Amino acid sequence: MPQSAQPIGRRERNKRDKLERIIAAARELFDANGVDAVTTQQIADKADIGTGTLFLYAKSKSELLLLVQNSGYVAALEEGRAAAERTTGVVEAVLAIIRPVVECNRSHVENGRTYLRELVFGDPEEPHHREALMLTLKTEAAVAAVLCRDKRIGPDDAATLAQIISAIMFLGMATTINAHRTVDEIIAEIAHRVRVMLPGEPDVLPT
CATH class of the missing domain: 1.10.357.10 (Tetracycline Repressor, domain 2)
Structure with a gap:
């Protein structure tokens, strides 16, 4: 019988959660204002993370x-x-x-x-x-x-x-x-x- 999938650890869940928040925040801001008018600080604020954390996902x-x-x-x-x-x-x-x-x-x-x-x-x-x-x-x-x-x-x-x-x-x-x-x-x-x-x-x- 195939082995069941291993449960995702807390650290990995936190990483996925942050990534999803970043994508959602960036998409909303880009769609509303256009990419040129949006700053990384605005994306970080909307995703409720620090800019340092943001740059771990995209530089x-x-x-x-x-x-x-x-x-x-x-x-x-x-x-x-x-x-x-x-x-x-x-x-x-x-x-x-x-x-x-x-x-x-x-x-x-x-x-x-x-x-x-x-x-x-x-x-x-x-x-x-x-x-x-x-x-x-x-x-x-x-x-x-x-x-x-x-x-x-x-x-x-x-x-x-x-x-x-x-x-x-x-x-x-x-x-x-x-x-x-x-x-x-x-x-x-x-x-x-x-x-x-x-x-x-x-x-x-x-x-």
Whole structure:
């Protein structure tokens, strides 16, 4: 019989509690004011911890943004994977994965665009940045798995196409010209480009 999970110790529970408070406080302040207008002191005060403790979890405000956005991205990716499982068309399933990610990123446009800049130009040795990169790879893997439903696409080509689709998605979210466009408009733009790459798929957007 499998062994039961070991109970979490008090110290670990305290660490998790502080982390959850930090994420909740930073998310609320970032959503209300934008990341540029928020200070680390405000986040620490709202989380009811000292700034020294805050910096044990994230060394800068940029890392705090990565921490917050990553937590939302995890949930968005799981939602997208589940939605893709319920669809049949390849393009429709790809867009089902992408839509929650775009929605997560666009919940606050400037914060989302700042997150993408940090993802591209930030320090890859920083743990929250590394997690963001891993989430990108997991998204590409999910897209590649869907592309392999098409028997004409082998695993290597699927991986390459998934990287291209990921780049299309990130460009759609990050480019200045799309700053005021809705999620539906961005998804429609992505869908058009994906259909060009994958001819023969029906012109259907997931609902």
